[in-house]
Amino acid sequence: xxxVTQLGSHVSVSEGAxxxxxxxxxxxxxxxxxxxxxxxxxxxxxxLKYTSAATLVKGINDFEAEFKKSETSFHLTKPSAHxxxxxxxxxxxxxxxxxxxxxxxxxxxxxVKP
Amino acid sequence: xxxxxxxxxxLVQPVGSPLSLECTVEGTSNPNLYWYRQAAGRGLQLLFYxxxxxxxxxxxxxxxxxxxxxxxxxxxxxxxxxxxxxxxxLCAWRDTTGSRGNTIYFGEGSWLTVV
Numbered sequence: 001x002x003x004v005t006q007l008g009s010h011v012s013v014s015e016g017a018x019x020x021x022x023x024x025x026x027x028x029x030x031x032x033x034x035x036x037x038x039x040x041x042x043x044x045x046x047x048l049k050y051t052s053a054a055t056l057v058k059g060i061n062d063f064e065a066e067f068k069k070s071e072t073s074f075h076l077t078k079p080s081a082h083x084x085x086x087x088x089x090x091x092x093x094x095x096x097x098x099x100x101x102x103x104x105x106x107x108x109x110x111x112v113k114p
Numbered sequence: 115x116x117x118x119x120x121x122x123x124x125l126v127q128p129v130g131s132p133l134s135l136e137c138t139v140e141g142t143s144n145p146n147l148y149w150y151r152q153a154a155g156r157g158l159q160l161l162f163y164x165x166x167x168x169x170x171x172x173x174x175x176x177x178x179x180x181x182x183x184x185x186x187x188x189x190x191x192x193x194x195x196x197x198x199x200x201x202x203x204l205c206a207w208r209d210t211t212g213s214r215g216n217t218i219y220f221g222e223g224s225w226l227t228v229v
């Protein structure tokens with residue numbers, strides 16, 4: 001079975017500062033991992049995904065995430081935060097043998113201060 | 115390109131009333147379809163998924179039901195709403211062909227408030 005833990009329900013950074021959102025997963029098989037972003041009152045948009053290719057994955061809006069098997073982590077980073085990055089971010093894990101089983105973390109709300 | 119639409123966007127319903135949320139996907143065939151619920155501070159909970167017309171898998175026992183009358187249509191229903199049914203409902207789809215098959219894509223969401 002798969003599960004996801006996102007550390008920190010709220011993260012606050014200053015504009016221009018590094019963004020680091022943490023995600024740890026549990027999976028009995030090599031997982032597929034995803035980060036989604038949700039702006040207020042909207043659906044989720046895919047930011048990036050790891051599907052067993054390169055361990056460093058680049059996504060939209062300069063976000064990237066690194067799959068670290070030894071740490072069972074898939075943390076999301078961005079070198080310099082913009083005000084427009086303020087949103088809620090969800091990490092998700094999927095069983096690569098059953099794509100109907102998608103498990104989401106509880107989300108991290110990112111606040112960007114001017 | 116593929117698009118997903120769900121409606122209504124916002125709904126306020128009294129306790130005990132029925133519910134119908136509808137979702138359609140365009141630009142693809144035989145998608146897998148999903149209904150998720152997002153309660154405040156609790157992340158996303160998978161409610162139902164469907165791999166084909168008339169095929170529904172339920173993940174969480176509750177007073178909600180789902181139906182798939184057509185290939186690209188997915189409906190979430192309830193005969194009698196409870197206060198605890200309030201939340202943000204998200205429809206999603208997955209392409210079962212090609213390289214996009216391992217990613218789920220979401221609709222805009224529907225806010226349901228049960229009063």
